[in-house]
Amino acid sequence: MKNFKLKPIGIIHSSYKKPEDIPKEERKLIEGEIEIFKEFEDGLKDIDGFSHLIVIFVLHKSCGYNLQVTPPFDNEIRGVFATRSPYRPNPIGMTIVELLERKENILRVKGIDMIEGTPVVDIKPYLPGDRKENIKIGWLTGKIED
Amino acid sequence: MKNFKLKPIGIIHSSYKKPEDIPKEERKLIEGEIEIFKEFEDGLKDIDGFSHLIVIFVLHKSCGYNLQVTPPFDNEIRGVFATRSPYRPNPIGMTIVELLERKENILRVKGIDMIEGTPVVDIKPYLPGDRKENIKIGWLTGKIED
Numbered sequence: 103m104k105n106f107k108l109k110p111i112g113i114i115h116s117s118y119k120k121p122e123d124i125p126k127e128e129r130k131l132i133e134g135e136i137e138i139f140k141e142f143e144d145g146l147k148d149i150d151g152f153s154h155l156i157v158i159f160v161l162h163k164s165c166g167y168n169l170q171v172t173p174p175f176d177n178e179i180r181g182v183f184a185t186r187s188p189y190r191p192n193p194i195g196m197t198i199v200e201l202l203e204r205k206e207n208i209l210r211v212k213g214i215d216m217i218e219g220t221p222v223v224d225i226k227p228y229l230p231g232d233r234k235e236n237i238k239i240g241w242l243t244g245k246i247e248d
Numbered sequence: 249m250k251n252f253k254l255k256p257i258g259i260i261h262s263s264y265k266k267p268e269d270i271p272k273e274e275r276k277l278i279e280g281e282i283e284i285f286k287e288f289e290d291g292l293k294d295i296d297g298f299s300h301l302i303v304i305f306v307l308h309k310s311c312g313y314n315l316q317v318t319p320p321f322d323n324e325i326r327g328v329f330a331t332r333s334p335y336r337p338n339p340i341g342m343t344i345v346e347l348l349e350r351k352e353n354i355l356r357v358k359g360i361d362m363i364e365g366t367p368v369v370d371i372k373p374y375l376p377g378d379r380k381e382n383i384k385i386g387w388l389t390g391k392i393e394d
Binding site: 224231 | 249255259293294297299308327329331332336338339340344373387389392
């Protein structure tokens with residue numbers, strides 16, 4: 103199968119410069135900005151009505167990957183697809199953020215876990231179908247809060 | 249900013265060969281398989297414990313994009329980032345599926361809206377933090393159920 107190319111459509115602005123600086127417990131409260139490049143601004147029409155956005159970005163500080171990893175809050179080896187580890191075969195991240203405000207090509211958002219300078223490749227509206235009920239979280243049960 | 253490359257890690261198997269054949273209303277019930285290529289199978293360890301997975305894939309039938317589109321169930325022009333249109337600057341799709349069963353490198357799943365042969369680039373576990381409360385869906389209000 104052939105490879106595919108991604109071109110950044112924007113960039114994250116955060117007060118955190120390194121992944122290890124982000125306070126994991128407060129992630130949901132961290133505010134920042136998504137700057138959509140001017141050439142893509144027309145694609146933001148009507149986005150203001152949505153409370154939550156799916157942000158797809160490149161884990162640009164990730165170098166290489168392991169198919170099995172030991173997550174930070176665990177001491178067993180897990181398959182990378184059963185984790186949110188940044189060291190994945192394709193270094194693609196996905197985070198759902200709350201949209202606080204849009205000013206032209208700048209989206210002010212809450213709940214970012216990306217660092218300053220992260221390349222953004224897509225923004226999608228979060229829809230009711232993305233809220234799943236009765237979820238089971240395997241090895242993470244009891245290890246993370248809601 | 250530089251471009252990034254994606255390499256498929258798997259492929260979707262669905263009984264639908266064309267996007268227009270997928271019955272939108274029954275999307276949530278459609279079952280299919282994600283075949284993860286053998287070289288990535290080790291990354292699936294522990295995935296069985298999760299009830300829902302985030303599948304990131306390439307909208308490989310999408311050719312080109314428009315920053316503003318008229319969605320199928322609407323008659324106004326919307327910004328592409330306020331829609332789930334497949335004709336996006338980066339043709340990346342994201343769907344949350346229910347994991348029914350894993351057999352080696354094959355994940356049997358429910359809720360697919362991808363067609364046969366869709367290249368898969370990442371699988372992530374769906375976590376409680378991905379369930380958002382009090383969501384607002386702008387121009388889609390009253391146009392979709394759930």
